[in-house]
Amino acid sequence: MIMHLLPRALPTLLHMTAQEDGSHPGKGLTALQTITYFIITPLALFLTITIVVVIASADRSKVSKSDLTRID
Numbered sequence: 001m002i003m004h005l006l007p008r009a010l011p012t013l014l015h016m017t018a019q020e021d022g023s024h025p026g027k028g029l030t031a032l033q034t035i036t037y038f039i040i041t042p043l044a045l046f047l048t049i050t051i052v053v054v055i056a057s058a059d060r061s062k063v064s065k066s067d068l069t070r071i072d
Helices: 002-018 031-056
Strands: none
Touching: none
16 A cells, blocks of 8 residues: 555655745856855865965974974
């Protein structure tokens, strides 16, 4: 009995899970927007953070090193 109802109920169940009550989907993203939002922006953030960390932790050769702050 359940197997008989499943083909008719499945599209309805899938539609119910995809849409919340009262929601109206907007226009889709273009290919350029998708690439920008999901590839270029995260990559730019990653590179920016990486550069800031490398600059902040770079060895400062201009600062004189004291024997008290270095272990040989």
